[in-house]
Every structure is written in structure tokens, then in C-alpha cells.
């Protein structure tokens with residue numbers, strides 16, 4: 084069966100910086116796949132290359148067999164970008180953002196029909212943002228902003244959803260709503276690829292996990308991905324030498340289930356040495 088996302092031998096450089104090097108990955112429909120890696124490990128670059136926003140130096144990306152440009156034209160991919168990649172001062176309402184998911188249904192005139200308005204209302208309700216629909220997008224909390232972008236993908240009826248750090252700076256309610264929605268979307272047969280630093284949430288969120296450090300170090304079950312030796316590979320931590328106190332972000336699945344481990348990966352001191 085053709086995977087929803089197929090990536091082969093992908094390489095991306097920014098000048099001297101090697102962001103991705105020989106990435107090969109299949110992402111299946113009907114599952115949530117967690118993408119885990121330290122800052123600078125190439126997660127955003129992988130999303131942008133899958134979206135066709137970054138042109139790879141080598142390798143191939145296929146979305147249900149189509150190249151990224153064709154997949155975008157067909158409305159196959161919904162994308163929730165990192166907050167830094169969005170201009171929140173742009174004068175659009177939450178409803179306008181969600182309506183962007185309907186552009187592919189509207190032809191060149193972009194005239195919204197009743198079906199488009201209905202799909203937008205339904206998506207807003209699913210992410211619990213109906214009462215905020217007329218607010219300027221920048222006037223939402225971090226979690227509400229993420230939910231607005233998830234609603235855009237729902238309104239679009241995207242078969243593949245890419246979410247870049249949807250839990251960063253997000254309140255617990257938004258996190259729980261997003262996790263529930265992603266699970267529902269996967270059960271509906273969609274492919275969900277989601278990057279996160281929140282290793283605690285991973286067992287509830289994802290069916291499988293990918294550890295990335297410029298290339299794929301591991302792809303398999305969440306429990307195995309969370310084993311200290313695998314996290315050590317991905318985060319460059321010497322976890323096996325510290326039996327009493329785990330470094331932040333390096334927990335085994337037992338620690339995660341009984342809450343005895345600090346799983347919040349420090350953002351600032353884990354820059355990847357990618358040059």
C-alpha cells in the first residue's frame with residue numbers, strides 16, 4: 084500500500100549547515116506519528132520540505148504518490164506551522180484563517196458558499212473556538228492559535244496533517260483538545276505527523292515515533308523510542324550514566340507513566356551541532 088507520506092534519501096542544506104542528510108521515512112494513514120528531536124535536529128525543515136516550501140538538495144517526497152506542489156494543489160496537506168513562522172499581526176479573523184482551508188473548494192473567485200461556511204463553523208466548533216471566530220488571529224492565546232490552525236486543516240478535510248510543535252507554549256486545555264482531535268482525525272483514516280518536545284504526552288498522543296537528528300535514528304513504537312538509550316542518541320545525553328536523576332527529556336516509558344521523570348526537554352541548551 085502506498086504510504087501517505089514517503090520520503091527517500093532527503094538532503095537539505097542551508098549554505099554550510101546540513102539540516103537533513105539521507106532522511107528516509109514512510110508515514111502511514113490512520114495513525115499519529117510523533118516526530119522527536121532536539122532543537123536544530125531538522126524537524127521544521129522536514130515539514131517544510133514535505134510541504135514543498137523548501138527545495139531539497141537531494142531526495143524525493145511523495146504524498147499519496149504526488150509531489151508536494153501537486154499535493155498542495157489537491158488540498159491533501161494541512162499544516163500547523165511553528166508560531167515563529169506566522170505573522171500574527173496580519174489583519175485576519177479566526178474565521179478567515181479557517182476559511183483559508185476552503186480555498187481549494189472555491190475556485191479562482193474564492194467566493195464562500197454555504198457548504199464552505201458550514202465546514203468552517205463545524206471546524207470551529209470541533210476545536211472549541213466558536214466564540215472567538217471574529218477575533219483578529221493575533222488576539223488569541225498560544226493554544227487557541229494552534230487550535231485555529233488545526234481547524235483550518237479540518238475545514239480543508241486534509242488527508243495528511245503536519246503539525247510543527249503544536250504544544251509549545253500551549254495551555255493544558257488546548258493540549259488536551261488538540262490530542263483528542265488528532266486521535267479522532269487518525270481514527271478517521273488521516274495521516275498525522277506531529278513534532279513535539281513533550282515526551283510526557285507522547286504515549287497518549289502517538290501510535291509510533293520517529294527520532295530525528297538530521298537523519299532518522301529510530302522509527303518504531305513509542306515505548307521503544309522513549310527508552311533512555313534511544314533518547315540518548317537523539318538528544319545526545321549521557322542518560323545511561325545517571326541512574327538516579329534523569330536529564331530533562333530523557334525518561335523511560337515507566338517514568339513517563341508514573342510521572343517520576345521530568346520530561347520537559349530544555350529548549351535553550353540542546354542546540355544541535357549541525358554545521
Ligand SMILES: Nc1ncnc2c1ncn2[C@@H]1O[C@H](COP(=O)(O)OP(=O)(O)OP(=O)(O)O)[C@@H](O)[C@H]1O
Nearest residue numbers: 097100102120121122123124125126127128129357
Ligand atoms: N532559513 C534557514 N537558514 C539557515 N539555516 C537554517 C534555516 N532554517 C533552519 N536552519 C538551520 O537548520 C538546522 C535545522 O533547523 P530546523 O529549524 O529544521 O530544526 P528543528 O528541529 O525544527 O529545531 P527547533 O526544535 O528549534 O524548531 C538548524 O541548524 C538551523 O539553525
